[in-house]
Amino acid sequence: MKSVTLGQVLDPTHTAVVVVDVQNDMCAEGGLLHKLGRDLGPFGLMVDNVQMLLASARKVKVRVIYLENTALPDYSNISGPWMKISYTKFKYLDQRFHEHPLTVDGSWGHRTVKQIAPQEGDIVIKKWRSSGFLGTNLDQVLRCSGIETVVAVGTSTEGCVYCTVRDAQDHDYRVVVAEDCVTTGRKDVHAAALTLLQHRVVVIPSTDIEAAWGGYESKRRTSQSS
Amino acid sequence: MRPSIKGTSRLSATHLSKRYKSAVRWRRRFLTDPCVFNKVPLEIHRFDGRPTRRVDLLKIGNLSSSVKVVEGAQIPRNSLVPDRLPPDRRPPKLSGGPLMKPTSQGTIQGSSTCGPLLEFRISEGRPKLGEGWMEEFRGVQMLTTLQELVDPAHTALLIVGMQNDTCAPEGVLDKSGRDLQPFRRMIGATEDALSGARDNGVLVIFVQNYCSPDTRLGAAWLDYVFGRLDFLADGMRPPFTVPGTWGVATIDELSPAPNEAVVMASRSSAFFQTNLDQVLRTNGIKSLVCTGASTEGSIDSTVRDALLRDYYAVILEDCVTSDREDLNELALALLRGRTDVTSSAEVTEIWRSQSAGRRRL
Numbered sequence: 205m206k207s208v209t210l211g212q213v214l215d216p217t218h219t220a221v222v223v224v225d226v227q228n229d230m231c232a233e234g235g236l237l238h239k240l241g242r243d244l245g246p247f248g249l250m251v252d253n254v255q256m257l258l259a260s261a262r263k264v265k266v267r268v269i270y271l272e273n274t275a276l277p278d279y280s281n282i283s284g285p286w287m288k289i290s291y292t293k294f295k296y297l298d299q300r301f302h303e304h305p306l307t308v309d310g311s312w313g314h315r316t317v318k319q320i321a322p323q324e325g326d327i328v329i330k331k332w333r334s335s336g337f338l339g340t341n342l343d344q345v346l347r348c349s350g351i352e353t354v355v356a357v358g359t360s361t362e363g364c365v366y367c368t369v370r371d372a373q374d375h376d377y378r379v380v381v382a383e384d385c386v387t388t389g390r391k392d393v394h395a396a397a398l399t400l401l402q403h404r405v406v407v408i409p410s411t412d413i414e415a416a417w418g419g420y421e422s423k424r425r426t427s428q429s430s
Numbered sequence: 431m432r433p434s435i436k437g438t439s440r441l442s443a444t445h446l447s448k449r450y451k452s453a454v455r456w457r458r459r460f461l462t463d464p465c466v467f468n469k470v471p472l473e474i475h476r477f478d479g480r481p482t483r484r485v486d487l488l489k490i491g492n493l494s495s496s497v498k499v500v501e502g503a504q505i506p507r508n509s510l511v512p513d514r515l516p517p518d519r520r521p522p523k524l525s526g527g528p529l530m531k532p533t534s535q536g537t538i539q540g541s542s543t544c545g546p547l548l549e550f551r552i553s554e555g556r557p558k559l560g561e562g563w564m565e566e567f568r569g570v571q572m573l574t575t576l577q578e579l580v581d582p583a584h585t586a587l588l589i590v591g592m593q594n595d596t597c598a599p600e601g602v603l604d605k606s607g608r609d610l611q612p613f614r615r616m617i618g619a620t621e622d623a624l625s626g627a628r629d630n631g632v633l634v635i636f637v638q639n640y641c642s643p644d645t646r647l648g649a650a651w652l653d654y655v656f657g658r659l660d661f662l663a664d665g666m667r668p669p670f671t672v673p674g675t676w677g678v679a680t681i682d683e684l685s686p687a688p689n690e691a692v693v694m695a696s697r698s699s700a701f702f703q704t705n706l707d708q709v710l711r712t713n714g715i716k717s718l719v720c721t722g723a724s725t726e727g728s729i730d731s732t733v734r735d736a737l738l739r740d741y742y743a744v745i746l747e748d749c750v751t752s753d754r755e756d757l758n759e760l761a762l763a764l765l766r767g768r769t770d771v772t773s774s775a776e777v778t779e780i781w782r783s784q785s786a787g788r789r790r791l
Contacts, residue, residue, distance in 0.1 A: 208653075283740040284572040285716075292574060293767055333738040352650075362764050367734055374697040374731070376648040393767065396760045400726055403658060403757060 210406070213353050213378050214416040216264040220351045222372075223258075223270045224336060224358030224365050224386075226251060226320060229306050229313030230273075231359065236306055236313055242389055247359065250387040253410055254357050255320050257385055260414040262323070264421050267349060269342070270322050272314060273364065274330040275305035281332055334367035343375055353378045355413060357385035362397035369405055379405040382413055579717050579742050579770065580777050582785055586633040586715045587623065590700060590722030590729055592684055593638055595670040595677030597723060602670035602677055607661045612751045612758075613723060617683050619774045620721050620749040624684060626778030630785040633713055636692045637700040639728060640678050643669030647696060658727070661753075698731035707739060717742040719777060721749035726761035733765060746774040 213219075229235040231247040238244055258268060275282060282305060290306075307314045309330070315321075322328050329340050336342050346354070354372045356365055356379060365386050372379050381401055388394045401407050441451050573579050595601040597613035604610055627634050641647065641655060656667050671678045673694065679685070686692055693706045700706050710718075718736050720729055720743060729750050733743045745765060752758040762771055 279570060282570060284570050285737060285740050285742045287570055288572045288574060288742070289737065289768055293769075334734070335738055338738050362767065366764075367738065370698070370731055370734065371702075373651070373654060374699055374702045376650050378650045393764065396764055400730075400757065400760055400764065403726065404654060 208378075210380075210408075210412070211416050211419060213380065213406070214355070214413060215353070216261075216266045216417060216420050218350055218352040219355060220267040220269055220346060220349065220353070221258065221261050221355045221357065222336065222342075222368065223254065223268065223316070223320065224356060224368055225271060225273045225360070226254060226317055226358045227272055227307055227313065228315055228317055229311075232317050246387045246389075246391075246394075250357075250359065250385060251317060251319050253382070253385045257355075257357060257382060257410045257414065258320055260417050260421075261355075264417045264424065266355075266417065267351065268322070268326045269345065270316050270326060270328045271331045271336040271340075271342070271358070271364075271368065272316060272328060273307045274309045274314060274332055275307055277304050277308045279305060286333070331364075334364045335371040336364070336368040337371040337375060346375075346377065351377070353380060355380045355382060357382050357410075359386065360388035361386045361394045361401075362388055366397055366401065369401060373405060380413065381405055381407045382410040383407050385410050573716070573742060576744070576770065576772060576776065577780055577784070579744055580632075580719055580780055581717075582630050582632045582781055584714055584716040585719060586635050586710060586713070586717070587627040587719045588635050588637060588700070588721065588732065589620065589624065589680065589684055590637040590720065590732055591639055591724065592617075592620070592681055592722050593671055593677065594679055594681055595672075595675075596639075598681045602668050603659070606659075606663075606666065606668055608659075609661075609753060612753055612755065616749055616751045617681070619746070621683055623719070623721055623746060623749055623774040623778055626774075626781050627719075628687070630781040632719075632781060633715060634687075634690045635706070635709065636680055636684075636686045636690060637695050637706070637722070637728070637732070638671070638678055638680060638692060639695050639698075640671045640673045641669065641696075643672055651697070695728075698728050699735040700728065700732040701735040701739060702731075710741065715741070717744060719744045719746060721746050721774075723750065724752035724758075725750045726752055726754075726757040730761050730765065733769060737769060743769045744777065745769065745771045746777060747771050749774050 227235075230237055231244065231251060232238065233244065261268060279287075304311075316328070327345055329336065329342050329345070331342075332339050354369075354377045356369050356372070358365055365381070369379050369381060381398075383398055386394075386398075388397070398407055441454060579585075591597075592613070593601075596603050596608075597610055598604065599610065624634065626632075641652075652667070656662065662668070678694075680692075691709050693700055693704050693709070695702065695704050695706075697703070718733075718741050720733055720736075722729060729745065733745060736743045745762070747762060750758070750762070752761070765771060
């Protein structure tokens with residue numbers, strides 16, 4: 205069986221960056237989780253790294269797809285099991301005491317943070333559960349664009365990123381996780397999730413990804429100048 | 431005869447049939463008569479029991495002045511018949527058809543958004559397994575205690591993996607050098623859980639992972655599968671769990687009974703492109719009790735997919751295993767942050783006591 209190199213995997217013609225849940229409610233000052241006490245330090249670093257990665261992605265024409273976690277304001281898309289997770293498990297979010305859920309459709313908290321706001325040509329997909337593939341047209345969009353590799357960035361490492369990465373692998377995409385572009389509130393949980401992901405997919409620093417794309421950029425420049 | 435209402439002179443048109451005209455007259459009278467209007471259900475309940483916005487109904491008829499619509503007020507909870515509550519918790523059906531009574535004040539109250547619940551039990555802390563109660567929040571029923579979660583009436587036991595080629599002596603992976611000890615260790619507890627389920631009316635479903643010997647499963651997927659089996663010699667890709675062979679069958683100690691469903695899964699997740707979701711929904715299953723191998727692979731994927739698809743999941747920590755103990759621990763630690771992890775003894779005890787209770791009745 206022929207083995208593939210990282211450069212081949214990250215070929216810009218068949219790669220897409222999927223930005224998972226970098227939204228105001230999760231990562232920005234004034235968002236719901238910030239108001240509930242979340243420390244935004246790691247999230248600020250993550251957003252800076254994502255910004256740099258996206259800049260180098262756009263230079264080589266890699267497609268960028270944003271996933272935005274969405275909830276309907278009257279809880280009509282939230283089931284018992286789904287509410288139970290936030291009620292009994294998540295540290296900050298106790299749905300009983302809030303008028304509206306996290307990332308309500310159409311609110312400021314739902315939008316991607318301004319620093320990495322979607323540009324023209326980017327695709328924005330609303331997602332309703334942790335995995336970006338469940339109930340969305342993400343798979344359709346990726347297949348029709350000829351995407352074979354997904355570069356995953358965003359939050360949270362053990363939740364939405366983990367589920368989306370796992371689902372992408374089930375759907376036969378090669379997945380590369382940029383380890384400094386994913387984060388979550390707790391460092392130990394983040395480390396545990398990255399360890400498990402290393403046994404499934406490729407987990408590398410974003411500088412390696414940018415270096416691979418840099419190789420393609422110089423190839424493109426040489427072919428244009430010649 | 432009531433004077434005709436402005437804007438409805440079409441009834442004088444002669445080409446309209448008598449039957450049509452009398453139907454229109456009846457409808458108009460029904461909607462405009464104040465005493466009749468109070469008996470009309472002012473809330474159209476959707477199929478799942480949740481009411482639509484009250485203001486839409488203003489368009490369908492003329493409201494007489496005795497009826498007042500109050501925006502932003504609470505709908506009295508007692509008068510609704512939500513479908514999501516179990517039968518013994520639903521208020522008694524009102525006779526005569528209308529779905530709800532007018533309020534005691536005689537005014538019709540409406541709200542355009544859901545406000546805070548009227549009846550709500552405040553708890554000091556979060557309920558742990560074994561404490562707590564069935565919660566209801568905004569019409570959504572939440573099961574929080576272990577007794578509720580694994581009730582045999584709506585629970586299925588999932589046995590994932592545990593197949594001859596992956597963990598039985600003389601299987602392909604055993605011959606390729608896999609250490610079977612982690613798998614043999616948990617068979618006893620899993621057998622107990624399986625017999626507990628069979629004795630107490632819990633639905634049992636087997637999930638068999640298969641791997642086809644060529645690239646039809648996808649090069650990326652096969653790269654992951656064989657990359658993960660790090661005991662294999664470099665470049666070795668022996669076909670294992672090939673459909674139709676002895677290797678794909680579940681091991682003898684846990685073999686499926688003829689009437690038990692077997693789901694063939696090509697990926698880690700037992701829900702991916704299988705009919706497992708259909709089997710669960712048609713049997714009214716709300717909770718999955720998960721056992722089998724591997725914790726960080728099939729169990730992790732299946733449990734996460736179950737939670738995304740609105741099932742509850744309970745993992746039996748002494749009935750899941752992996753050939754890497756460290757990954758087993760990490761996966762369980764992360765899954766504890768999403769769902770409930772408990773022991774097989776606790777769950778089988780609940781099954782025994784609950785079905786014994788039912789038999790007594």
